[in-house]
C-alpha cells in the first residue's frame with residue numbers, strides 16, 4: 001500500500017466525532033440547497049462558496065458576514081439574496097475560499113441577537129433564482145431628499161408631544177397627533193364639521209408650497225397626521241378611507257428610515273424603503289387599491305451599498321430608529337367615485353372590507369357577539385361552498401385516527417363537513433359542530449352528528465377515548481374562551497385518552513418552508529388553481545431543512561395588531577400581519593348543471609374538482625341562506641360580476657402558544673406538538 005493512501009486513511013480515521021458531524025451537516029445543507037434552491041455545490045475547491053445559514057433569512061447582517069469572511073482573503077463579492085438562508089462569497093483567489101472553508105465550516109457566528117452555525121460548500125458559479133423584480137405600485141412616487149436636514153429638525157421640533165388634547169393619541173403601536181381635523185380610529189373617518197382649533201403647523205407651509213410648485217399636488221392639504229414609530233412599532237396594512245380623503249396622500253419620513261409594504265388585493269407585495277427626509281406620494285391605484293403598512297419590527301431589509309463588495313451586493317439588515325412621519329391629506333366632502341369600487345367605502349355594497357370592522361372583544365359578552373357574527377353566522381352561510389372545498393383529510397390527522405385501537409370512541413368537536421368521521425371505520429365516531437348547516441351536511445352523509453358549541457358539549461365527562469379539534473379553537477376570540485375549549489375537550493376524555501388539536505399558525509413559513517396556503521398564492525400567480533383554502537390546505541411534509549430557524553423578519557412579540565382596535569382584514573394567501581384578524585371568504589354558490597359543465601370547475605360527475613379554490617371563484621350565485629350583515633359584503637371581481645364576501649374571525653397562534661394554552665389545563669400532558677402546513681398541532685393525554 002502506498003504511503004499516501006495509508007496517511008489518508010489515518011487522517012480519515014483520525015477524524016473526530018465533531019468533524020464527522022460537521023461533514024454530515026454540510027452534506028445535508030448541500031443537498032437542501034440543490035433540492036430547494038437548485039444550487040449545486042462541488043467538492044473541488046473554487047473561488048466561490050455558498051454559506052448555508054449565513055443568509056439574511058437567518059438574521060445574519062451583511063456587515064457581520066463580511067467581517068467573518070473577509071479575514072481569509074480579498075472578498076470580490078458577497079451576495080445575499082433576500083430572505084434566503086444562505087449567502088455567496090467569492091474571493092479574488094481560490095486560497096481565500098480554501099481558508100474560509102477550513103476555518104468557518106461548522107463554526108458558530110453571533111449576528112445581533114442571532115446565533116447561527118455556518119456550513120460552507122464550494123460552488124462553480126454564484127447563481128440564485130432571482131426573485132421577480134417588481135416595480136412600484138401604479139401611482140406611487142418617492143422623492144428622496146425632499147426636505148433638508150434643517151427643515152427636518154424644524155418639523156420634528158414643531159410637534160409638541162407633551163400637549164395632551166383630543167387629537168393626540170398614545171396608540172398601542174405608535175404615537176399619533178392630528179392637525180386640521182382629527183382622524184378617528186373608531187370609524188376610520190374624520191369629523192368634517194369639527195375642524196381642530198389648531199390648523200397645520202406653520203413649519204409645514206414651505207414644504208407644501210414646494211409640493212404645489214413641483215406639481216405633486218394641486219390643492220393644499222388641510223389635514224395632517226403625525227405618526228411616531230419607535231423601533232419595533234408599525235402600522236397595520238390599510239387603505240386610507242376613500243370617503244375621508246381626496247386622491248393624493250403625501251407622507252414625509254423624518255428621523256429614520258423604514259420599509260413600507262404595499263400590497264395589492266391579488267397578493268402582490270412591494271416593499272418600499274422610505275429614507276429619512278424623503279416624500280412618498282400616493283395617488284390613484286397605490287392610494288385607492290393597494291394597502292400600505294409598516295410591519296412592527298426592529299430591522300428592515302434594505303439594499304446594501306458598500307462599494308468594496310461590488311454594486312450588485314444585494315440586501316442587508318438595517319436597524320430601525322425612531323421614525324416620525326407627516327401624512328398630509330385633503331378632506332373629501334363629496335362621495336368618492338374612484339375606479340376601485342372593490343376598495344371604496346363610498347361605493348358601498350361592493351367593498352371586500354366589512355363596512356365597520358369589529359374590535360377585539362374585551363369581555364365575554366362581546367366575544368360571543370363577535371363569534372356569533374363573524375364565525376357562526378358565516379359558517380352557516382357558506383356551509384355548502386365550504387364543504388365543497390373540504391374533501392381531503394390531512395395525513396397527520398389520519399395517522400392519529402388510525403393509531404387509535406379498534407372500538408375506540410372518538411368525538412370530533414367542530415367536525416365541519418365530517419371529513420374525518422369516516423377515516424377509520426373501526427372507531428365509534430360522533431361529531432358536533434356549531435353550524436347546523438354543516439351538521440346537516442354530515443347527517444346527509446350518514447354520520448352521527450349533533451349541533452353543539454365547543455364550549456359545552458352535551459356528552460358525559462370521561463366518555464371518550466379520543467377527541468379531535470381541527471381548525472376550531474382559533475375561532476375563539478379571547479384567551480379564556482380558547483382555554484375553556486381545551487378544558488372541554490379534556491373533560492370529555494377518559495383517563496389515558498388523547499386529544500389532537502390543530503389551530504392555524506401565525507407562522508405560515510416554517511423551517512424555511514412556505515405552507516401550502518402561501519404556496520398556493522404563488523401557484524395562482526402562475527395560472528394554476530389551488531386546492532383547499534386557509535388552514536385546511538394539505539400537502540405531505542418535505543424533509544426538514546438543516547438550516548436554523550430564525551425568524552428575524554418577524555418581530556412578533558406584539559403581533560396582535562389591528563387598525564387601532566379594529567380587526568384588520570387579512571389578504572388571503574399572504575403572511576399574517578396580526579394575530580387577530582378577519583379572513584375573507586368569497587362565496588361561490590353552485591351553478592346549474594349546464595353551467596357547471598361549461599365552467600370546467602366540476603368533474604362530469606358533478607363532484608367538486610379538487611382544484612377548486614374558493615378565494616379565486618367567480619361565481620355569482622348567492623347561497624339561499626346568506627343574509628346581508630356587517631360581516632359580509634359584495635366584492636367586484638375581475639370580469640365585472642360580484643360575489644358575496646364573508647369574514648371569519650381568527651386568532652392565529654404563534655409558535656409555543658398552543659402548548660402554553662394546554663399547559664394551563666390540569667390533569668393532562670402534552671405528548672407531542674408540531675407544525676403541519678401552517679398549523680400548530682398538539683396531542684394531549686389525560687392523566
Ligand SMILES: O=C(O)CCC(=O)C(=O)O
Nearest residue numbers: 225227235240251325327
Ligand atoms: O407613517 C406613514 O408614513 C404612514 C401613516 C399612514 O399610513 C396613516 O396614518 O394613514
Ligand SMILES: [Fe+2]
Nearest residue numbers: 238239240292
Ligand atoms: Fe395610511
Ligand SMILES: [Zn+2]
Nearest residue numbers: 242336338344
Ligand atoms: Zn373610492
